[in-house]
Amino acid sequence: MAPSSSTDSKAKPSRVVRFLKEAGLMLLLLIAVTTGLDLWRSQSMPQGSVPILVAQSTKGEEIDLIARSHEKPVMVYFWGTWCSVCRFVSPTINWLDGDYDVVSIAVNSGDSRRVNGYLDHHGYGFTTINDSHGVLMKQWGISAVPSIFIIKDGQVSSVTTGFSTPPGLWLRMQLAS
Template sequence: MAEDVIAKAPRWRRWGKEALWLLLMALVVSTLLDLWRGPSLPDGAMEAPFTLQDGTQTSLAELSRDKPLLVYYWASWCAVCRFTSPTVEQLWQEGENVLTVALRSGDATQLQLGMGKKGLSFPTHNDEQGDLAAKWQVGVTPTFLIIKDGKLTSTTTGWSSRWGLKLRLLWARW
């Protein structure tokens, strides 16, 4: 019996090492993809005015002054966004600083109706024609940006968990 336990220990150790290598490789690939697909904000993007769905105007610099801002680029037709939008809504309801940009999701009325049906109330800028996406070189939805004091601190694309987003916001506070 003791011989069986001793014989299995190296196998578990080997599997643990392989799992660690696999995790490390996934992290490297994910980071490289984020760098490759990440947006590139042009000069003046932080001060440029945004008009939100409710008609108010603001800027990224203004919104990110007191605490980190999560900018969530999404679309009503995006399959992955169906899973990430409720997460962003939850963060917004919990008091996190959130601004969303809806990419080619219809006119203001269509967007408002669609958001209402999905229970989304986060502040949204409607990028109806995709002009902002072109300026920022956003080619993937969803795209997440973290901005603190008018400076881009982190970006990621694709699905992200609630805890992943919360950790990015926490990291930006330091």
């Protein structure tokens, strides 16, 4: 058996180091791009005070978003049954609904019966307002779903669009508390 050369053992650590550096740079680039996209998409969305929202949920409950946000932070989740990214974000929203106040707004997703059927089929328990014609979406200046707002005392404390991770959304709610 031939002894291993010292160049082989030195080459492996340098490959690992190079891989880690490249992975780190790719991660930083990904964070920069997604942050930039988030800022660009949210430029027309409310900053500061939120539009007045008093509406009825798909189950008949009256929702006064500003009043609710004075008690504790409220997560407002704009989504659609037709939205592919929402299929990945909605389970996180449902998980957070166990500990936080969540109000979701189903955009262009049909009548309330259809929206409730979708929610029941997927086991989602979050409170939902049906925006069947996209009126609320326009009022809030939203151009893409999913869009998620954290509201505290009637003010926007955080906004994000697109895919969001469970730890990221949880942290946003913690910071608003």
